[in-house]
Amino acid sequence: MSISRAEVLKTSRRATIWPIAGLILAFVYLAYAWFAFDVGGVLAKADWERGALMSRDSFHYKYQVELARRNDELSVTVEGGRGTEQDPLPAWITTDGKQTRVDLGDGYRAVMNANALTYTEPDGRQFVAEIKGKEVVVNGYRAFLDETESRYRYFPETAPERTNVVDYADLVALGVLPDGSSFAPSKFEFHPDYYKDVRITRAQIRVQRYFFGWEYFWFGPQSPLVDKSAAEVWGIVWSGDRIDPALSNAEFVFLQFWRNPDWQHNEMFTALLETLLMALLGTFVAAGVGLPLGFLAAANFNPMFASRMVLRRLFDFLRGIDQIIWSLIFIRAFGLGPLTGSLAIAFTDTGTLGKLFSEAIENIDNKQVEGVRSTGAAAVQRYRFGVIPQILPVFVSQTLYYLESNIRSATVIGALGAGGIGLKLVQALQTHKDWENVMYLIFLTLIVVVAMDIGSGWLRRKLIGESTH
Amino acid sequence: EDLTEIRIGILGGENASDRLKAYTCLEEKVEALMGVEASVFAPADYSGVIEGLLGGNLDLAWLGASGYAAVYIADPEAVEPVLVKVNTDGSYGYYSIGFARVDSGITSLDDMKEKVFAFGDPNSTSGYLIPSIEIPQKGYSMKPGEYFKDIKFSGGHEQTIVGVFNGDYDGGVTWADGLGTWEEGFNSGALRKATDAGLVDMTEIREIWRSDVIPEGPFVVRKSLPEDAKVKLTGLLASLPSMDPDCAYGVLAGDAKGLAPITHKAYVSVIEARKAKIKN
Amino acid sequence: MTDSTLSIGQLHSHFSEMEKRRRLYTVLFIAGSLIIFFGGFSIAENLNSGGFWQGLSKFMDYPAAIVSDTLNADDWLVTIVGHVPALIETINMAAVSTLFGTLFAMILAFCSSRNLGIFAWIVPIARRLMDITRAFPELIIALFLIYLLGATPIPAIIAVAFHTAGALGKLFSEVNENIDKKPLEGLQATGATWLQRMRFGVLPQVLPNYCSYALLRFEINIRASAILGFVGAGGIGQEFRTAISWGAGDQISALFLLLFLTIVAIDQISSRIRRSLVGGAFQMA
Amino acid sequence: MLEIRTLTKKFADMTAVDSVSLTIPEGSMVGIIGRSGAGKSTLLRMVNRLAEPTKGTIRFHGQEVSSLKGAGLRQWQASCAMIFQQFNLVPRLDVLTNVMLGRLNHIGTVRSVFKLFSDKDRMDGLLALERLGIEQTALQPAGTLSGGQQQRVAIARALVQKPKLILADEPIASLDPLNAKLVMDALKRINEEDGITVVCNLHTLDTARSYCERIVGMSKGKVIFDGGPNDLTTDEAREIYGAGDDFNEAATSTSISAAASEKTPEADIDEPAASGKVVNL
Amino acid sequence: MLEIRTLTKKFADMTAVDSVSLTIPEGSMVGIIGRSGAGKSTLLRMVNRLAEPTKGTIRFHGQEVSSLKGAGLRQWQASCAMIFQQFNLVPRLDVLTNVMLGRLNHIGTVRSVFKLFSDKDRMDGLLALERLGIEQTALQPAGTLSGGQQQRVAIARALVQKPKLILADEPIASLDPLNAKLVMDALKRINEEDGITVVCNLHTLDTARSYCERIVGMSKGKVIFDGGPNDLTTDEAREIYGAGDDFNEAATSTSISAAASEKTPEADIDEPAASGKVVNL
Numbered sequence A: 001m002s003i004s005r006a007e008v009l010k011t012s013r014r015a016t017i018w019p020i021a022g023l024i025l026a027f028v029y030l031a032y033a034w035f036a037f038d039v040g041g042v043l044a045k046a047d048w049e050r051g052a053l054m055s056r057d058s059f060h061y062k063y064q065v066e067l068a069r070r071n072d073e074l075s076v077t078v079e080g081g082r083g084t085e086q087d088p089l090p091a092w093i094t095t096d097g098k099q100t101r102v103d104l105g106d107g108y109r110a111v112m113n114a115n116a117l118t119y120t121e122p123d124g125r126q127f128v129a130e131i132k133g134k135e136v137v138v139n140g141y142r143a144f145l146d147e148t149e150s151r152y153r154y155f156p157e158t159a160p161e162r163t164n165v166v167d168y169a170d171l172v173a174l175g176v177l178p179d180g181s182s183f184a185p186s187k188f189e190f191h192p193d194y195y196k197d198v199r200i201t202r203a204q205i206r207v208q209r210y211f212f213g214w215e216y217f218w219f220g221p222q223s224p225l226v227d228k229s230a231a232e233v234w235g236i237v238w239s240g241d242r243i244d245p246a247l248s249n250a251e252f253v254f255l256q257f258w259r260n261p262d263w264q265h266n267e268m269f270t271a272l273l274e275t276l277l278m279a280l281l282g283t284f285v286a287a288g289v290g291l292p293l294g295f296l297a298a299a300n301f302n303p304m305f306a307s308r309m310v311l312r313r314l315f316d317f318l319r320g321i322d323q324i325i326w327s328l329i330f331i332r333a334f335g336l337g338p339l340t341g342s343l344a345i346a347f348t349d350t351g352t353l354g355k356l357f358s359e360a361i362e363n364i365d366n367k368q369v370e371g372v373r374s375t376g377a378a379a380v381q382r383y384r385f386g387v388i389p390q391i392l393p394v395f396v397s398q399t400l401y402y403l404e405s406n407i408r409s410a411t412v413i414g415a416l417g418a419g420g421i422g423l424k425l426v427q428a429l430q431t432h433k434d435w436e437n438v439m440y441l442i443f444l445t446l447i448v449v450v451a452m453d454i455g456s457g458w459l460r461r462k463l464i465g466e467s468t469h
Numbered sequence B: 001e002d003l004t005e006i007r008i009g010i011l012g013g014e015n016a017s018d019r020l021k022a023y024t025c026l027e028e029k030v031e032a033l034m035g036v037e038a039s040v041f042a043p044a045d046y047s048g049v050i051e052g053l054l055g056g057n058l059d060l061a062w063l064g065a066s067g068y069a070a071v072y073i074a075d076p077e078a079v080e081p082v083l084v085k086v087n088t089d090g091s092y093g094y095y096s097i098g099f100a101r102v103d104s105g106i107t108s109l110d111d112m113k114e115k116v117f118a119f120g121d122p123n124s125t126s127g128y129l130i131p132s133i134e135i136p137q138k139g140y141s142m143k144p145g146e147y148f149k150d151i152k153f154s155g156g157h158e159q160t161i162v163g164v165f166n167g168d169y170d171g172g173v174t175w176a177d178g179l180g181t182w183e184e185g186f187n188s189g190a191l192r193k194a195t196d197a198g199l200v201d202m203t204e205i206r207e208i209w210r211s212d213v214i215p216e217g218p219f220v221v222r223k224s225l226p227e228d229a230k231v232k233l234t235g236l237l238a239s240l241p242s243m244d245p246d247c248a249y250g251v252l253a254g255d256a257k258g259l260a261p262i263t264h265k266a267y268v269s270v271i272e273a274r275k276a277k278i279k280n
Numbered sequence C: 001m002t003d004s005t006l007s008i009g010q011l012h013s014h015f016s017e018m019e020k021r022r023r024l025y026t027v028l029f030i031a032g033s034l035i036i037f038f039g040g041f042s043i044a045e046n047l048n049s050g051g052f053w054q055g056l057s058k059f060m061d062y063p064a065a066i067v068s069d070t071l072n073a074d075d076w077l078v079t080i081v082g083h084v085p086a087l088i089e090t091i092n093m094a095a096v097s098t099l100f101g102t103l104f105a106m107i108l109a110f111c112s113s114r115n116l117g118i119f120a121w122i123v124p125i126a127r128r129l130m131d132i133t134r135a136f137p138e139l140i141i142a143l144f145l146i147y148l149l150g151a152t153p154i155p156a157i158i159a160v161a162f163h164t165a166g167a168l169g170k171l172f173s174e175v176n177e178n179i180d181k182k183p184l185e186g187l188q189a190t191g192a193t194w195l196q197r198m199r200f201g202v203l204p205q206v207l208p209n210y211c212s213y214a215l216l217r218f219e220i221n222i223r224a225s226a227i228l229g230f231v232g233a234g235g236i237g238q239e240f241r242t243a244i245s246w247g248a249g250d251q252i253s254a255l256f257l258l259l260f261l262t263i264v265a266i267d268q269i270s271s272r273i274r275r276s277l278v279g280g281a282f283q284m285a
Numbered sequence D, E: 001m002l003e004i005r006t007l008t009k010k011f012a013d014m015t016a017v018d019s020v021s022l023t024i025p026e027g028s029m030v031g032i033i034g035r036s037g038a039g040k041s042t043l044l045r046m047v048n049r050l051a052e053p054t055k056g057t058i059r060f061h062g063q064e065v066s067s068l069k070g071a072g073l074r075q076w077q078a079s080c081a082m083i084f085q086q087f088n089l090v091p092r093l094d095v096l097t098n099v100m101l102g103r104l105n106h107i108g109t110v111r112s113v114f115k116l117f118s119d120k121d122r123m124d125g126l127l128a129l130e131r132l133g134i135e136q137t138a139l140q141p142a143g144t145l146s147g148g149q150q151q152r153v154a155i156a157r158a159l160v161q162k163p164k165l166i167l168a169d170e171p172i173a174s175l176d177p178l179n180a181k182l183v184m185d186a187l188k189r190i191n192e193e194d195g196i197t198v199v200c201n202l203h204t205l206d207t208a209r210s211y212c213e214r215i216v217g218m219s220k221g222k223v224i225f226d227g228g229p230n231d232l233t234t235d236e237a238r239e240i241y242g243a244g245d246d247f248n249e250a251a252t253s254t255s256i257s258a259a260a261s262e263k264t265p266e267a268d269i270d271e272p273a274a275s276g277k278v279v280n281l
């Protein structure tokens, strides 16, 4: 049968359509998805400011100077945490008992006293916010909620109630309010940039200043080592005079770091180990159970069709249910913790690995088996020398591959109940403020995942050589 | 039954890592008192603790009222309530607070017609159970599309607050103790935490609804624990505020007057409410 | 042979040594596995709030409760149908993220394959990028983005696409590095530009493998999207979470059935497509 | 002495080997030729019992081997070594272990599973390798060797089986000329020095002619020629290969120069130089 | 006219091509022979600029091509078609597209990415295929063709490049005799009919003798012979192949059964029918 020129040309021309049609289809689908997920709307609503705050908080810590009006008590803390009260005060805060001056850096200053907050910008502009009665007055203006317009509006303190009303923009234009501040009847708040924050309400006057770094990362606020430089700590480690008579100085320093109550390095480490354990144990069990089952599900090993079918469906079933769902089932039975996580991993991956192994067994090169068989080898010997060397590389590489990916899965299962670093992460995330902890945990997780990647790659090369695949 | 371990469950979600820190002192005290190991578990959401208690895998936990109801409904023999937190003003209750953005013009539930309303976690007492009972009683149907345009579960109190503040939802509910000032997010509760975290500016949202007082959730112990273990644990907890106020502050998540004994009776109505919810 | 020749005796002793070493490795390997298995098990059991052996008897409780709820439900079929829109949302999430992920993976892969004649300095950069994107669990990214973008499916899509780009990128670049370079050389000899060489010399060779990997990833991404629903990203995962929180067995079983059927169906379809792709010529190229 | 009587093998409705009878005396070197699908491989595989005969008997030194089972069958397979076109080694195992696999039948199952070979086995293996000139590769994985080396490993494995009979199924079909020569020379030498019977499927006439004292031609499962190299006329070859009058012998070889060489006078300067002689192995 | 002057290529410390100077007039058909590693491939690859010369110049019609870059370089490559031993087609693309790839240099990158070839390109490709007698395969994936067909596709691709020069690097080394002949005949015909210069590496003396009017012999990177087929005596050949007195010409061809063993004997049997005649091209 021969094809005419015209036909060839037509067919060839028609084939051009496919790549173009494929692209158009993808575009149409993405356009549909754009609207289905209302991407435009979501992006419009996205709060980028919050992203900026988050990234600042991830790598900064703040000093909080707070005057509680209930009892006129001044407290200077780090991150507002209990147990971090500063005494003596840092040089940029001075107080005479009545008035407290805070140097916010870059020429910004704040002065707090019992009823008022005075905030001065580098150019000399001053904003005075006072509590008068139950309300806050800023540079002589009061705020009220305009119910008809659902927003705050302002009037001069001296004018009769709600006359001479002006808008926020007017006050900014008049220089009464700094642009970007928030002023409501009971509150005035302003943060000129990401590193400073002043606020006054009926209950408290508060000034915050941010510094780069992770405060108390090495030693907690209560630790005797907290103010020491690295060289000093190093000196202590090697010095003979024990700080704590019961411990050597090296041990003491380590424990001070390890049990740092703020960063809880020991807890994080345990959590990491839990996650690792989940992945390791789960993958090992899956590989150990999957291999024999894989043999039983391989047509060239098990001639019984029915039992093979049953096993294959079992694999599908185990794989088909997600790890998360398995872990929910197991929480009821085995409680919370890494055992539950590893069982969930073991169940799903027994399905996956069993299937992979049975396919590998079915795909082995029969020539090798035949070669062994032709020497008069018994069945066991045929498997030992004809089959095992062939599937061992698959076994090793797939097991290691799943181990790698299970480290990531274990963080996820952990996050949703089983514990470990994943749970710590989610909990830190859910506070919406311990971003430095989140960052720390992410670094830890990434280090472990990458280390695992490298380690398993190394092991794979060691065990099965460079050239496979 | 030989006790080898005391396992304490904490409700996850809000600020669990801080709470874990706070619970280490309790852990030490339990170990000292009972002579067995104690460990604290903080699952990611309400159902984790509930499942843990139902499976007999936790010995002590502080539940929300609705969480207790969930456990009780699934298995009345699983746990018994022993203590409840008493607030500084002597009350042992808190409120479910409905709120909306100031600039949305919504001032009460009347303005929520055809708007999106958000609950927190379906196992939360204040974040779902109570409002889902009390709001329809006031005549606002809770079927999506009937009165409200849609009803959503944000997943937790923080998410509700952030969602409403962001405009994802028109209104939502969360909890607060009702004490202190609105601007600071009350004395304690989810709004206070969100304010402290810089997530919301309270002057940009306002209260649009408040529930009747909700009883604080109970501390529960596993029913099958040996009697003397139950007594010891209860005693330890009850004396905590006087013996170690700092520890109590952490364990009870803020200032409290103390802990008072409580029995199952106090939660019958919540349980009935939850049962009614399940039927629908 | 680089090393000098050995006598039979030397070979014999070398071999015996090698065997001994291998046997030692084997013994160490088995011992290590046993330690990991039993040691790990006992540590895990200790860390768990419940024990393994006590739990075994309760193992079927939860499934049994779900089954009995399902049997008692009146309109289970209606329940199932009611969840279909959420399922479609999840499938869409997975599809969009797989599409984007694959696109970025391709770019990364072409930039990270040494044998394609791209600028040498791009290669290590692209590789590190892939390592990083791969290492991030989707959940973390999703939670971050939910914080920024609100509880919609978009954070999940971005998170999954991000991870997909890294995971697929690695596989793709492996495919790229194993290509037959002859067609490339043939094209270069006709005076084709770099883009044309990639288009005609590389793409037709790798596209079937790309598609096959992308389809596998699509399956994985459906699960991932479902899981991300658990943390508020919408789709079937969110409904799952509600149902589980409420202990509504009939809902759980309905959702579970839907998800299971979807995954099995996609598994079947994609393995069929993959087989035909790798078997026959691929015309899209 | 190997006696094959009316040996038949049917696959579904097609007869691969059709009632073949052959008597092969001890110590001979026999080549089997025939076009693809003639049944050469199937015949050898039945002798080693890798394939079950449909009908007929195989006897070796009077013992019927076609009905052996279990340990007896494995015993027979051990004494009747097989060499394959694709070598059929285990590429991941080192060369020496591959050779020692030939001794599996003599080692207890449990010991062999843990690779507990005796020193004597090792020494035997090394000596066999040495005899084939590849002892230096003993510690390498077999997969890293060239084709010719691999085939020699396979022959070494056959040797340590201490076989009475070696069956080689197109042993040089995957090899380049130089290696092909090395392998055929090795087989010839084993045949001559150890007196082991060698039956060898070949797909090129010239190789069969140079190495085998007896040639069996098969076609469509039947033996249609059986004689010495000189009895194999072009007509006979034509019949074996089922070709028409235009058959020319060079056609069974695949080299371009062989075909073209007839045209160019220089080509036969000293063509026969190598053929027929055993070069130092 | 292709002028090569003191062209040199060094790889690390080894000199693959050592100061080669050659002048090849337009329309000639030149064969380059030499043992493996002599530098034949490297020489051709430098001419097409697939490899960068270390030293020396290449001029074509007076234009220096050894220093071209970017578009100019691609232009030169387009006019200097290359044919490879392994065909170097894109096996998954259909034959016609493969042929049209020869026109890539004339098509915008964007258009070509979407395979928007013009009808004229298609027609050109088809005509080239017809000329080589394989137009019936136009819609098949190139990978499904036999080696000989693939090489003819490669020649068709070269043809649509409308080259001034065709470089062929051992175009028949992977082919069986029949196909080798078809391919060489095709090249010869293109050379004669279109007057395109053809430079062809060959690894067998006899092929070079039959097809080329001029033979260049290389050894260790240097040109050591340059003359007509009849000037190439056995002594010259011996020098080119660096052999001693025991040299025999057959050594330049791959003997016993040649490398390609997959081929079934039937394929060879037809061979003589075709030999010596130009089959329908």
Ligand SMILES: Nc1ncnc2c1ncn2[C@@H]1O[C@H](COP(=O)(O)OP(=O)(O)OP(=O)(O)O)[C@@H](O)[C@H]1O
Binding pocket: D011, D015, D016, D034, D035, D036, D037, D038, D039, D040, D041, D042, D043, D203
């Ligand atoms: N396992 C099998 N199942 C079905 N048919 C088979 C099987 N093995 C061989 N055959 C058929 O039996 C016939 C003889 O095959 P055999 O392999 O013995 O031929 P051969 O002479 O060795 O050919 P070749 O030179 O191609 O190896 C062939 O037609 C083949 O298709």
Ligand SMILES: Nc1ncnc2c1ncn2[C@@H]1O[C@H](COP(=O)(O)OP(=O)(O)OP(=O)(O)O)[C@@H](O)[C@H]1O
Binding pocket: E011, E015, E016, E034, E035, E036, E037, E038, E039, E040, E041, E042, E043, E203
């Ligand atoms: N990319 C390269 N890197 C290093 N050395 C090379 C490279 N390409 C070729 N060579 C070396 O250059 C020398 C000439 O090689 P070339 O391929 O040109 O020889 P040839 O005559 O074509 O031989 P053959 O008949 O084997 O193809 C050889 O020694 C080869 O090893």
Ligand SMILES: [Mg+2]
Binding pocket: D040, D041, D042, D169, D170
């Ligand atoms: Mg055969």
Ligand SMILES: [Mg+2]
Binding pocket: E040, E041, E042, E169, E170
């Ligand atoms: Mg070459």
